[in-house]
Amino acid sequence: MDIAATVSMRRRNGQVVEDRFWATEPARSLASTMPWRTFRWHKGQKHYSGTYWSATMRDHVIYESRLELTRLLFADFDPAVRGIVAQPFLLKAVLEAKVRRHIPDYLLLTGQVPVVVDVKPLHELSKPEVAFTFDWTRRAVESRGWKYEVWSEPPAAELENIRFLAGYRRDWLFSAEVLEELREAELDGVPLGQAVGCLPDRPEPQVRSAIHHLLWTQSLVTDLDRTLSPSHVLRWAA
Structure with missing residues (x-):
């Protein structure tokens, strides 16, 4: 079943554009965004955030964990990837009478269709809330002919x-x-x-x-x- 999702994004000039129709928002618009949220450092923080200089982008790309950095390395190494956008947009959909929100980790622009990526450790994929979020995100992404990927630890x-x-x-x-x-x-x-x-x-x-x-x-x-x-x-x- 298709999902009637909306998308919000942050333009490079800082302007926030909210609740556009996900199904019709052009890929070029979503590819030229700033990260929806920026990483923070604080005492006791359990994850490791930072920036990685990407040869593909010839610029820095943010990550919020060491596993996200690993996915960045693989994307940068992949010759099919022509663009990498971190936290590219906020997806929203009403499911089971509740407004659901999700920010994917990466949008990869390739010579074929865009790929929306979520990064999550393998041991967390069985959590019901994680599986639910990734399921509706997958349906929303694939409804417009794009690819969706959940990425965990590589060999x-x-x-x-x-x-x-x-x-x-x-x-x-x-x-x-x-x-x-x-x-x-x-x-x-x-x-x-x-x-x-x-x-x-x-x-x-x-x-x-x-x-x-x-x-x-x-x-x-x-x-x-x-x-x-x-x-x-x-x-x-x-």
């Missing part, structure tokens, strides 16, 4: 690898000449430990970091389901 090795490669996401730190030489090198099928020596006229640390940057941009790919090591075989992306 440990994959997270470790992406967190490591994120250290090489700032493209201006890498020599364009070295990157171009690597793109012309025969690296397909070469182990990572051997690849770092493929440009003998360049310092090995410079080559190694450039390879890590190409892995971050996914120009080069390798198996991220196990911790990166010199034995990891490199492949050029299709």
